Amino acid sequence: MQLAVVGTGYVGLVAGAGFADFGNDVACVDVSAAKIEMLKRGEVPIYEPGLDVLIAKNTRDGRLRFSTDVASAIRDAEIVFIAVGTPQADDGSADLSAVEAVGETIGKNLNNFKVIATKSTVPVGTADRLRQIIGANATQPFAVASNPEFLKEGDAVNDFMKPDRVIIGSDDPKAREILRHLYNPFVRASDRIQLMDARSAELTKYAANALLASRISFMNDLAVLAEKVGADIELVRKGVGADPRIGTKFLFAGPGFGGSCFPKDLSAILYTAGSVGHDLEIVRATERINARQKRLLASKVSAHFDGALKGKTIAVWGLAFKPQTDDIREAPALTLIDALLEAGATVQAHDPQAMPNVRAIYGNRILLSDGMYGAAEGADALVVVTEWHEYRRPDFHRLKRILSSPTLFDGRNIWEPDELRGMGFVYTGIGRK
Ligand code: NAD
The missing domain is CATH 3.40.50.720 (NAD(P)-binding Rossmann-like Domain)
Incomplete structure (x- = not known):
């Protein structure tokens, strides 16, 4: 299939190289000319184990290319993935300006039916917003889908190539089918593809990150208690983690979580909840405990x-x-x-x-x-x-x-x-x- 991946950061680069490795023809595009120049020279702008090999192989075989020409890549594609950043805005919400800018470019370059899928982590309602933005300029039919990405930095290539699950959120049956077809080789026809509506897909990504972050903050809070009462949080961690209902992962006390996702995603989901009059108290506590822990x-x-x-x-x-x-x-x-x-x-x-x-x-x-x-x-x-x-x-x-x-x-x-x-x-x- 012909794909365009807009945004060549941690997510876009891994996804673009991964899709190419399964035989698709992929254009990875970015507004950063410096990044694209590096990639064209065969250099990888980020450190991610295995990514250099994957990019080199697929570039050499002609399935993966890099460009700053976002419009051409969109015109050539059957599916356009949006993988640009969604950083935290001053009011705590997710800054969607890059996603919206890509939406406008897509609208202006829609030369035939395309599926537009967001890989970026975007708040509930973004698929609807994108449909409006693209539709304002579009003269051709299109479908919007939410396809949140669950890869972990540090193990991103493995996660992308062998996903635990692929979430495809769209109200459009044609988009669901096209995306399912694209992902089938990644999951070997298992039931790891989950089809749902766009809003549920968008919320699933935030729910996953909030839940993981809350486990860390829970253990960090308990670590403070352990010190005060003369217990060892490491023994407690092993003790509780042996229960399969709890599991062993994301239970490590430490210096607080960072990264480009958890902090901004907690803030964004709190903002979303606040905008509809709900306070996600556990998420708020997770954030507060983390600030203290850091x-x-x-x-x-x-x-x-x-x-x-x-x-x-x-x-x-x-x-x-x-x-x-x-x-x-x-x-x-x-x-x-x-x-x-x-x-x-x-x-x-x-x-x-x-x-x-x-x-x-x-x-x-x-x-x-x-x-x-x-x-x-x-x-x-x-x-x-x-x-x-x-x-x-x-x-x-x-x-x-x-x-x-x-x-x-x-x-x-x-x-x-x-x-x-x-x-x-x-x-x-x-x-x-
Ligand atoms: P990143 O900052 O590494 O990369 C974003 C890229 O988008 C940059 O190269 C930037 O130049 C480019 N860009 C910005 N505006 C653009 C535009 N208008 N047109 C084309 N390119 C543009 O970000 P990332 O870590 O890859 O994250 C991207 C999205 O994926 C975010 O929404 C993030 O929350 C989500 N996500 C990230 C991870 C992760 O581990 N990093 C995991 C899952 C989901």
């Missing part, structure tokens, strides 16, 4: 030094909002770094992938080290914020030698407190004795 590591570090951080050097391991990505949007490490700098500390940091993005924000206000041990050299404390594999089993003997004081803050509970205390470290985790 400040927790900084307050633990500060408390350890009796509030005297001026002149102290703090090492930070892990800057991306989670491992296996270079994405630092809303990352808890940034909240920590801001607080440390504000308090007069010197920050030495390391991340396997995210350092260029961090450098773009902080310049030389923090020291970025090519090696993880280099970042720890001479520091008064080391804080691990993102659980990259290489931080899980570091050479603690070496760390003990190079830190100027053997003080560890384990923001992800990845280390063994007893073992480290036995080695003479001062260890602080989240929600642990």
Whole structure:
């Protein structure tokens, strides 16, 4: 099938390459000329495991191409996917200006019947809004569908190629059929394609993110209680997670969630609820607990030094909002770094992938080290914020030698407190004795 994917970010690029890999002819288009130039040169603007190989293969085989010519890509396509950003607007709602701009371009370039599918996370009612925008200019029939994306950064290629479920929300039977046909090879004719109306599909995406985020905030809140009552949140997590009704995932206490999705999506669903006179109390609490949790590591570090951080050097391991990505949007490490700098500390940091993005924000206000041990050299404390594999089993003997004081803050509970205390470290985790 002929596809256009508008927006070549984390979602559009993975989706475009994934669709091409199943034999479709895909044009990935973006307004960012710099991004498209990189892609044309064979460079991948983001770090996502496996994506470079997938893009190279499909570009070489002629099924995947990149362009800034959004209008031509739309005219050539049978299905147009909208995968542009929907960031948080000042009032907390989802900023739909990019989605609407694409809608206008589609309307003006509708030369035959097309299915327009939103992959971007968009509030309930956006399919209706798009139908109006496109319809205002269109001289040909078209159908709008909501096809929310559930991939996780860090494992996006796998998630896209082998989805748990594909949600197709449209009131138009022809659009449903065309999209089902496109996705059938991804699910091997299983029942993992769910057809529904557009509003339910739009809400499903927000419901999924809100539910996942609420599990994290629940455990983070409980971690505070665990510390106060002398329990260990890690043992509690294992205990509750063994119940199949609860499950083991998204139960990890930590430094609060970040990323480009949960924070803005919580805000957007609260806004949607507010606009119809409903208060989603659990989502509001999830947000509030997360804001508090993101400040927790900084307050633990500060408390350890009796509030005297001026002149102290703090090492930070892990800057991306989670491992296996270079994405630092809303990352808890940034909240920590801001607080440390504000308090007069010197920050030495390391991340396997995210350092260029961090450098773009902080310049030389923090020291970025090519090696993880280099970042720890001479520091008064080391804080691990993102659980990259290489931080899980570091050479603690070496760390003990190079830190100027053997003080560890384990923001992800990845280390063994007893073992480290036995080695003479001062260890602080989240929600642990
Ligand atoms: P991103 O910021 O990485 O990419 C968005 C891209 O859209 C950018 O390259 C930008 O230049 C381009 N763009 C903006 N306006 C445009 C326009 N008018 N025409 C063409 N291109 C335009 O964003 P992302 O992380 O890929 O997210 C995209 C959408 O998918 C968001 O709604 C997000 O909530 C949703 N989503 C993201 C993830 C994720 O893990 N990142 C997962 C599921 C859903």
